[in-house]
Amino acid sequence: MNVSELPKHFDTQAAESSWQARWRELGVYRYAEAAPGQERFAIDTPPPTVSGSLHVGHVFSYTQTDLIARFERMRGKRVFYPMGWDDNGLPTERRVQNYFHVRCNPGLKYESGLQLPDPADPNFDPKSPPQEISRRNFIELCLRLTEEDEKSFKALWGRLGLSVDWTQEYSTIDPRCRRAAQRSFLDLWRKGHIYSVEAPTMWDVDFQTAVAQAEVEDRKIGGHFHHLRFAVEGSPIGSKIDIFTIATTRPELLPACVGVTAHPDDARFRHLFGKRALTPLFGVPVPIFPSDLADPEKGTGILMVCTFGDATDVRWWREQNLANRQILGRNGRLLAVEFGQPNWPSVDPQRANLLYSELSGKNVKQARRLIVEQLRAPDEAVLRGQAPLEREPAPIEHPVKFFEKGDQPLEFITTKQFFVRLLDKKPMLLEAGDRIQWHPEFMRHRYRVWTENLAFDWAISRQRYFGVPFPVWYPISAAGEADYANPIVAEEESLPLDPADAAPPGFNEGQRGKPNGFVAEADVFDTWFTSSLTPMIASGWGEQPDRFRTLFPMDLRPQSHEIIRTWAFYTIVKACLHEDRIPWKNVAISGWILDPDRKKMSKSRGNVITPMHLLDEYGSDAVRYWAAGAGLGADTAFDVNVLKVGKRLVTKLFNASKFVLGKEGVPGPIVYPMDRVFLLRLRDLVRNATRHLENYEHQQALAETERFFWTAFTDSYIEMSRARTQGTQGAEAQGSALTTLRIALSVFLRLFAPFLPYITDEVWSWTCAEETGCASIHASAWPSEADFPELPADGNEGIFDIALEALYAINRSRTAAGVSTAREIKTATLAAKPDAFPLLQAACEDIRLAVRAGELLAVEEPQLDGAGIEVRQIEFVSA
């Protein structure tokens, strides 16, 4: 090809679209089953949540994974690099409900070809009650909506140049994933790791679903300490009544009070243990017991136990065998209860019911406001006329548990839920974590600490719709009662299924909901129950045994650090419980992108930077350069300047390549000392860059390559060899220089290829593709010793650094004299210390040619300050 016909500038956008098409056409990123003896490298790509938009943080972390994929591919491994979409779950549900104005009713049957009113229709009434549809219809709508998102995500990934094999695509709600999740359930059920129980569970009252420990976060919110007087039961009439004061932030749970406790060593309350207290207003007798868990410093030191205010209440309720008086319903409103009935004792049921009737049906906030008013009134029955509220509520700020996606504090509500038993498996899970390499290493602690502190088994059932259903039914007795203790689980061959549409083995559809028939479980799995299977889904677990054997365990799991406790943890759980193996050998944790003020990017903060305009303005390679500049685990503030630097590097590569390939002449053997020394240094660079990439330190590889390319190659070696390439120093010196330049260019292109896939393939296509027979640089071999001819060492390797110093020294002289680099030098003299002098002499001719001097002398100066080279005399050709 005629390099002189190449465009003046590199058109990034045109190159990006043409190379994407070319890569597809060549199948460069297609995973091929490894030949015998050939290594494979399997990546458990994080499936992005599709019901949102991508920001530069995603671009950042996905690029870091792609670097590794490209590096390993060039090293000759068969790279398995799939892409999944995480589309099930709450965010999508919410969008579908609003967009189509529907609600899911899992009790309804599927209606094929369901017609929905068009929200754009003028007759459409948005205030009308939402249409109820079956779960399968609802899922179809979710799929319709997520399909669009997936298209735009895919376009962005393509643009960014992710070397994903797009034939290996999945989404977490597709039949394959649903089948895998249900198969996982069956396997764990058979192995006895899953149990279902009716117990107090963390519950979000808005979403009306159970949540797992991993989805819970503490938030500091304002509240009030309410000081309430309780009476001790049995104070003799006429004597001074024995009263104590508890402090609580949740007075509305007073009707659910089932006990009172204080620290066993607390002298103030020791005399009360074993007696019973009477709750104010409701007059409920409850036991007073000692507990180490009560903090004498907190509040008044004595507190009420309710069903259920928090996790400690649950514990006390269990350990002390307390009554269960659940007053909060699943919707977060107070249930109707009747005092005086069994389990609801009261010394004055009539009054208790009167007071409670005001609270019944109210939500927590409303009930709290009302009960505080009730507590201000004198309480004759229990407190002989004193008001239960001892003093005005005192504002405090305290940590409260929230569902990470929710807006209301979590409640503990007694419901039937499925759990995976984990608490007995901590040692095994810790040991598994130790067998995995974590990058950076300190991220191992996050996993370890989470696993050690795990307090609950994994609650896997969710009372939601856009998810994978439990493949479970319950028999109905002749009397019409569902038998939840004896679930019927599906057979593996029938997966995936929705128990609302399919009948269990041995039953027919006509028996649904009838005596001696069956009823379907309505719950779906926690989304992590499916996502925790990604390495198994992608590698064909349970479906393609041969493929599974070669791909599992995978080599690499890339992910971010805030989901170590969920995604990484649950994936390790699943791999251990199903296969008794770790899911991958390496975990690479990418950092977060912070906004320029070092705040985490989030929609709610409104500081999200989207990537498309950056790709348009700077080009994919520049964006990737920015992403590759940060090491794993390092949070980085977004800085548009780094993109500019990347763009400059791309331009420099483009121009330097044009220079090298534009030289005419016949390449010959490397006989010239400076060429040999330069190649030796380049060979060191290859070794270092390779080592850094092997160690998951891509930023080091890039930084060293870039630095050497800029200072040693374009700024110096090219200048030193320029004259020789034109043949002025004879054919042998020219041939040696041309060969060196060609080797260097080919090596540089390949060292940069994982980072800058577009510009490197563009340049590669000019001549290297034909010369090597590799149509794409990304299918070529990573540079190695094999790229270099025999380069015997002769002890003169120092001439390169000396030459560099001499060039800098002369540049300084030029600048000091205010002389253009275009002006030639008539004569100059360089001074070196005796130990450096022979090297300077040896490099003198190369320096002279580089700076275009008529005459260049080297002198020895034992008394020279410092170690460098100094210009002793310089005379420029007159302008």
Add this chain to the structure above:
RNA sequence: GGGCGGUUAGCUCAGUUGGUUAGAGCACUUCCCUUACAAGGAAGGGGUCCGGGGUUCGAGUCCCUGACCGCCCA
């Protein structure tokens, strides 16, 4: 309250097992259109490596301690 990470130039960040005078880019100043490159090049100024102690011949680097920032967990 516990754990982990961080604090290096105005900004964004490197700095590997301790080892010359602590680096890069951006920004700033000055100069230069030079046959690969003005989408460029050359040069320059700019540092109490968060504070305090310690180990060492020698500490940005190791140890102790304090402050601040971030994250995770209670």
